[in-house]
Amino acid sequence: MARMTxxxxxxxxxxxxxxxxxxxxxxxxxxGYFGGVFRCTxxxxxxxxxxxxxxxxxxxxxxxxxxxxxxxxxxxxxxEIQFADYMYPAYDQxxxxxxxxxxxxxxxxxxxxxxxxxxxxxxxxGQTHSQSPEALFTHVxxxxxxxxxxxxxAKGLLIAAIEDPDPVMFLEPKRLYNGPFDGHHEKPVTxxxxxxxxxVPEGHYTIPIGKAEVRRPGxxxxxxxxxxxxxxxxAAAEETGIDAEVIDLRSLLPLDLDTIVQSVKKTGxxxxxxxxxxxxxxxxxxxxxxxxxxxxxxEAPIVRxxxxxxxxxHAQEWDYFPGPARVGxxxxxxxxx
Amino acid sequence: MTDVPHLSLHVPExxxxxxxxxxxxxxxxxxxxxxxxxxVDVAPEDVRDLAYSIIRVLNRDGEAVGPWAGLLSDEELLxxxxxxxxxxxxxxxxxxxQRQGKTSFYMQHLGEEAVSxxxxxxxVKGDMNFPTYRQAGLLxxxxxxxxxxxxxxxxxxxDPLRGRQLPIMYSSKEHGFFTISGNLATQYVQAxxxxxxxxxxxxxxxxxxxxGDGSTAESDFHSALxxxxxxxxxxxxxxxxNQWAISTFQGIARGGSxxxxxxxxxxxxxxxxxxxxxxxxxxxxxxWAAERxxxxxxxxxIEYVTYxxxxxxxxxDPSAYRPKTESEAWPLGDPVLRLKNHLIMRGIWSExxxxxxxxxxxxxxxxxxxxxxSHGTLHAGGKPSVRDIFEGVYAEMPAHIRRQRQxxxx
Numbered sequence: 083m084a085r086m087t088x089x090x091x092x093x094x095x096x097x098x099x100x101x102x103x104x105x106x107x108x109x110x111x112x113x114g115y116f117g118g119v120f121r122c123t124x125x126x127x128x129x130x131x132x133x134x135x136x137x138x139x140x141x142x143x144x145x146x147x148x149x150x151x152x153x154x155x156x157x158x159x160x161x162e163i164q165f166a167d168y169m170y171p172a173y174d175q176x177x178x179x180x181x182x183x184x185x186x187x188x189x190x191x192x193x194x195x196x197x198x199x200x201x202x203x204x205x206x207x208g209q210t211h212s213q214s215p216e217a218l219f220t221h222v223x224x225x226x227x228x229x230x231x232x233x234x235x236a237k238g239l240l241i242a243a244i245e246d247p248d249p250v251m252f253l254e255p256k257r258l259y260n261g262p263f264d265g266h267h268e269k270p271v272t273x274x275x276x277x278x279x280x281x282v283p284e285g286h287y288t289i290p291i292g293k294a295e296v297r298r299p300g301x302x303x304x305x306x307x308x309x310x311x312x313x314x315x316x317a318a319a320e321e322t323g324i325d326a327e328v329i330d331l332r333s334l335l336p337l338d339l340d341t342i343v344q345s346v347k348k349t350g351x352x353x354x355x356x357x358x359x360x361x362x363x364x365x366x367x368x369x370x371x372x373x374x375x376x377x378x379x380x381e382a383p384i385v386r387x388x389x390x391x392x393x394x395x396h397a398q399e400w401d402y403f404p405g406p407a408r409v410g411x412x413x414x415x416x417x418x419x
Numbered sequence: 420m421t422d423v424p425h426l427s428l429h430v431p432e433x434x435x436x437x438x439x440x441x442x443x444x445x446x447x448x449x450x451x452x453x454x455x456x457x458x459v460d461v462a463p464e465d466v467r468d469l470a471y472s473i474i475r476v477l478n479r480d481g482e483a484v485g486p487w488a489g490l491l492s493d494e495e496l497l498x499x500x501x502x503x504x505x506x507x508x509x510x511x512x513x514x515x516x517q518r519q520g521k522t523s524f525y526m527q528h529l530g531e532e533a534v535s536x537x538x539x540x541x542x543v544k545g546d547m548n549f550p551t552y553r554q555a556g557l558l559x560x561x562x563x564x565x566x567x568x569x570x571x572x573x574x575x576x577x578d579p580l581r582g583r584q585l586p587i588m589y590s591s592k593e594h595g596f597f598t599i600s601g602n603l604a605t606q607y608v609q610a611x612x613x614x615x616x617x618x619x620x621x622x623x624x625x626x627x628x629x630x631g632d633g634s635t636a637e638s639d640f641h642s643a644l645x646x647x648x649x650x651x652x653x654x655x656x657x658x659x660x661n662q663w664a665i666s667t668f669q670g671i672a673r674g675g676s677x678x679x680x681x682x683x684x685x686x687x688x689x690x691x692x693x694x695x696x697x698x699x700x701x702x703x704x705x706x707w708a709a710e711r712x713x714x715x716x717x718x719x720x721i722e723y724v725t726y727x728x729x730x731x732x733x734x735x736d737p738s739a740y741r742p743k744t745e746s747e748a749w750p751l752g753d754p755v756l757r758l759k760n761h762l763i764m765r766g767i768w769s770e771x772x773x774x775x776x777x778x779x780x781x782x783x784x785x786x787x788x789x790x791x792x793s794h795g796t797l798h799a800g801g802k803p804s805v806r807d808i809f810e811g812v813y814a815e816m817p818a819h820i821r822r823q824r825q826x827x828x829x
Contacts, residue, residue, distance in 0.1 A: 107619060133619045139649055144608050144642035151549070151612025151626070154597060157619065171638070178602050179609070185811050187590035187598035188580045192814070223812050223820075247814040292817070336817040 085275040086282040091233035095240035108135045110162030146175035166201040167213045180249040181224030196243045204257030208396040214358035219251040220335045226250040227334040231312040232279035238289030255309035264317035265405035292336035300327035303351035311355040318409035343375045350381040360388040382419030387412045433668035441748035451478035452485020459711045463689045470680040470690035476699040481760035487703040502560040503532040521796035530728030533698040533754035536560045541705035545624045549597045549610035561594045569791035576801030577794035604637030611646045614654035625653040625712040633664020636672040648686035651717035655708040661727035666740035683720030695725030696754040
């Protein structure tokens with residue numbers, strides 16, 4: 083066991099995978115010699131050579147398109163889009179190509195690629211470095227969508243994603259790279275080295291894709307969250323004293339519906355939390371599923387706490403980000419409902 | 420105040436519209452045999468002229484002339500003619516089947532048969548094409564069973580793609596034919612990725628990308644050229660310039676660039692233009708590019724100058740946007756006729772044998788069609804299961820899709 087930040091955990095996952103399988107290649111903007119703007123691929127080119135870890139032109143549709151071609155050949159590309167906000171030029175390749183190659187060719191060709199991308203806000207990145215586009219992926223059949231919340235999960239899930247036979251969108255909450263940020267931006271974040279989930283095995287292990295984890299057992303209300311919002315929800319539960327059960331989805335697609343349903347049937351209340359905008363966000367899907375499967379157990383309307391339906395602002399970041407105060411208010415609201 | 424001239428927008432127009440006299444006087448056709456054949460390791464900057472000329476082998480008298488001639492044996496040429504005739508007969512039958520309501524949609528190759536049929540012969544087993552919808556000659560020339568193609572076109576119970584894809588969007592890894600997307604240009608950059616993978620693995624295989632003149636305007640075309648140029652990928656970048664993108668003439672995509680081939684020059688990629696209706700020239704140029712790729716010398720861009728004689732698909736009527744007689748005025752002739760005349764001149768073919776061969780091929784196509792139709796057509800007979808809707812979205816069916824399949828009653 084070692085203490086790792088989420089950056090180190092992600093890097094370790096790629097290192098382990100590249101060491102075990104010569105077909106794993108890593109590329110993207112600035113990922114080669116320099117090791118990526120967040121340093122996730124640091125040292126991989128030196129260790130595995132520049133034909134297995136290399137810099138790509140600033141061309142996201144080209145990065146996706148070439149990765150798809152490599153996967154058709156038989157490689158397992160694990161590529162980086164520098165910020166999730168930059169993925170839009172590649173969206174055509176992701177949705178109409180990567181996601182459908184297995185289906186449209188009846189398995190004659192497949193597309194085992196992983197697309198890593200830093201996601202979410204909290205770093206004063208403004209509207210082009212703060213977005214959370216996960217719902218744009220969960221709406222596309224043929225993709226798997228993962229959002230880890232800690233180093234241990236990030237490594238195990240990333241190795242599982244690289245070994246998965248289908249395309250996986252791997253969204254890394256950038257505000258969690260160095261510690262479990264709980265939305266209290268005025269306080270320094272606890273480093274992962276002082277957190278249990280910063281303890282990460284150095285070798286190979288996987289976490290099954292599609293399994294949620296209960297981060298805090300509770301009886302009063304179920305909070306469904308993923309990524310940074312897991313830590314925000316935990317803080318809100320502590321600060322309000324409401325006995326919330328906090329579920330970390332980890333994988334949005336496939337979704338661990340059983341864990342959600344089991345919890346809501348127990349608590350009778352549900353709050354869904356994400357950083358992404360409200361309308362047509364993933365929270366809407368979770369809310370619909372909860373009412374379909376738990377309607378007669380619900381004692382209050384389901385509440386969503388999300389980013390506002392506006393572009394992500396710069397100066398007003400902390401009025402936009404759904405922090406512990408907003409989640410806490412929602413918990414109180416649903417308890418009174 | 421000085422007078423500032425008012426601006427006006429330039430919108431290119433084809434030389435002629437319906438009702439007018441076809442005019443190809445702007446298509447400069449060099450003499451067959453007049454374009455030099457450089458060594459494959461030539462520096463790209465030394466062959467810039469090739470992006471503005473047209474490499475031709477067969478002259479007006481049907482002779483094979485010049486430095487690009489002499490690469491194919493009698494047997495290979497006879498097989499080439501047979502493949503083009505087969506593709507033409509296949510198209511005619513399937514077009515008719517669409518008109519009879521046996522399928523929803525069809526796209527034919529009329530006038531463009533030489534491009535894909537000859538190109539396939541420049542590749543070897545294991546190489547991979549990333550085709551568009553008008554390169555079925557790649558399958559025909561590789562002896563992919565016609566009945567399988569028809570099963571796909573009919574979306575019947577034997578359809579290898581289980582009814583999931585539009586007609587003619589074939590897939591065959593075994594025959595080096597990547598699953599056709601139906602979106603334009605997306606596959607161009609994928610071919611570059613496949614070629615990069617082959618180089619990463621120190622393999623010997625090469626890739627071929629395909630695109631039409633209209634789709635070169637897509638950003639994926641430019642992405643492909645960037646990646647191919649940067650990594651010197653072992654890929655052949657093919658542009659089939661058949662003059663028309665549905666109703667849009669090639670000038671809309673080409674803009675102020677002299678030719679489509681010239682797009683490669685800024686990327687330092689050798690770019691050649693070739694007579695796309697000349698089987699021998701297509702083969703010779705494809706072979707040159709394949710040789711370059713295989714020697715790790717990098718990508719080559721090839722523009723095939725040809726003409727789409729038929730409609731874009733069964734969903735459009737060309738007489739609405741171009742003169743009806745335009746195809747007859749096309750200065751590069753008909754690829755089947757040109758190869759036929761060459762073989763007769765060579766003394767290995769005759770009018771009689773040609774007529775006989777046409778009848779044999781038609782019979783072969785009809786037999787395949789009968790067999791395919793015994794498995795059903797789009798609206799009659801055997802069809803893929805409703806279960807097939809839900810299978811194969813993922814390697815393993817996730818719970819939510821299983822629930823939906825059960826809801827659908829399967």
